[in-house]
Amino acid sequence: MSHPVLILGGTSEGYMLADRLVGVGRFRVISSLAGRTETPRLPAGEVRIGGFGGVEGLVGYLHQQGIRFVIDATHPFAAQMGWHAWSACQRASLPLLRLERPPWQPEPGDRWRQVTDWTEAIAYLRWLNAARVFLAIGRQELAHFTGLDDLWFLIRLVSLPDPLPPVRQAEWLLARGPFALDDERALLDRYRIDAIVCKNSGGEATAAKLIAARERGIPVVMLQRPERAPVPSVATVEAALAWLESVSANQGSAKTQQASPSSP
Ligand SMILES: NC(=O)c1ccc[n+]([C@@H]2O[C@H](COP(=O)([O-])OP(=O)(O)OC[C@H]3O[C@@H](n4cnc5c(N)ncnc54)[C@H](OP(=O)(O)O)[C@@H]3O)[C@@H](O)[C@H]2O)c1
Known part of the structure; x- marks a missing residue:
C-alpha cells in the first residue's frame, strides 16, 4: 500500500x-x-x-x-x-x-552578538563602529541594509535580486556553498572584513566563515531563528x-x- x-x-x-x-x-x-x-x-x-x-x-x-x-x-x-x-x-x-x-552554537573565541531582528543587528554594527561588513543573509532581507551609506558591504548571494536593492557601497559576490575554510579565510582577509552579519541557518555548508571569523577575532552578528x-x-x-x-x-x-x- x-x-x-x-x-x-x-x-x-x-x-x-x-x-x-x-x-x-x-x-x-x-x-x-x-x-x-x-x-x-x-x-x-x-x-x-x-x-x-x-x-x-x-x-x-x-x-x-x-x-x-x-x-x-x-x-x-x-x-x-x-x-x-x-x-x-x-x-x-x-x-x-x-x-x-x-542551529550553530558559539564556541570559545567566538565574538558573536545574537540578535532577534535586523534593527538590533544594525544598532550593534554601529556600536562596533564597523566599516567593512560581510553580509551573508540571502537576498530576501537586503532591503533592511539600504540607507547605511557610510558602510561598505560584501554581499554574497546565490543569485542577484531583481531589482537590486540600492546599497550604495557594495561588492556583489555570486556563489553557492559549500564554502571551504581556506577560501573563507582568504575572503575575509582580501576584503578586510571587520564584521559579519548572518542568519543562524546551521549546517556544514556555510559554517566555515564562522571558524575563519573566530581565528581572526572578527565579530559576528547572528540573527536568531524565528519562533516555530x-x-x-x-x-x-x-x-x-x-x-x-x-x-x-x-x-x-x-x-x-x-x-x-x-x-x-
Ligand atoms: N527564508 C530563508 O532564509 C530560506 C533559505 C533557503 C531556502 N528557503 C526555502 O524557500 C522557501 C520560501 O521561503 P520563505 O522564507 O519565503 O518561506 P515562508 O515565509 O515560511 O513562506 C511564505 C509563503 O511561501 C509559501 N511557501 C513556503 N514554503 C513553501 C513550500 N515548501 N511549498 C509551498 N509553498 C511554500 C507559502 O505560501 P502559501 O501561504 O500560499 O501556501 C508560505 O505562506 C521555503 O520552502 C524554504 O524552505 C528559505
Whole structure:
C-alpha cells in the first residue's frame, strides 16, 4: 500500500528525505517547493511548485491528495510555512513532523552578538563602529541594509535580486556553498572584513566563515531563528524516517483493530 507523504521542502534535508523515502518504496512521496527559484533542482518522487494559498488552500490540498503524513522540512528562516502546516494538519487531523538542522552554537573565541531582528543587528554594527561588513543573509532581507551609506558591504548571494536593492557601497559576490575554510579565510582577509552579519541557518555548508571569523577575532552578528509552531521536531533525515515508520505502523494497527470483530 502506498501512503501519501507531503514534504514541505526547499532545503538539502528535504531533498535527502525525498530521496530516501522514494527508496523505501512504501510511500507516495510528494515534495512541495515554494517556487522562488526559476529552475529549481527537482527532488525524487512527485513535485508540486508554488504556494498553497494559505492554511485554507493547504487543507484543501491535503484532502484532495489524500495525504496521510506531513513533514515540514522548510528552511529554519522560512517563518510562515511551518505555522500554516501546523494549523492545516490540526484541522485535517494529520500527523506533522518538523525536520530542522540544529542551529550553530558559539564556541570559545567566538565574538558573536545574537540578535532577534535586523534593527538590533544594525544598532550593534554601529556600536562596533564597523566599516567593512560581510553580509551573508540571502537576498530576501537586503532591503533592511539600504540607507547605511557610510558602510561598505560584501554581499554574497546565490543569485542577484531583481531589482537590486540600492546599497550604495557594495561588492556583489555570486556563489553557492559549500564554502571551504581556506577560501573563507582568504575572503575575509582580501576584503578586510571587520564584521559579519548572518542568519543562524546551521549546517556544514556555510559554517566555515564562522571558524575563519573566530581565528581572526572578527565579530559576528547572528540573527536568531524565528519562533516555530509546537510540533515534534527531529534534526536528521534518519530520525524523520524512523518517525514515519512508527506513525504509519500505528495507523496500520489502528485500522486493523477497527476492522476486526469486537471481542465477546
Ligand atoms: N527564508 C530563508 O532564509 C530560506 C533559505 C533557503 C531556502 N528557503 C526555502 O524557500 C522557501 C520560501 O521561503 P520563505 O522564507 O519565503 O518561506 P515562508 O515565509 O515560511 O513562506 C511564505 C509563503 O511561501 C509559501 N511557501 C513556503 N514554503 C513553501 C513550500 N515548501 N511549498 C509551498 N509553498 C511554500 C507559502 O505560501 P502559501 O501561504 O500560499 O501556501 C508560505 O505562506 C521555503 O520552502 C524554504 O524552505 C528559505
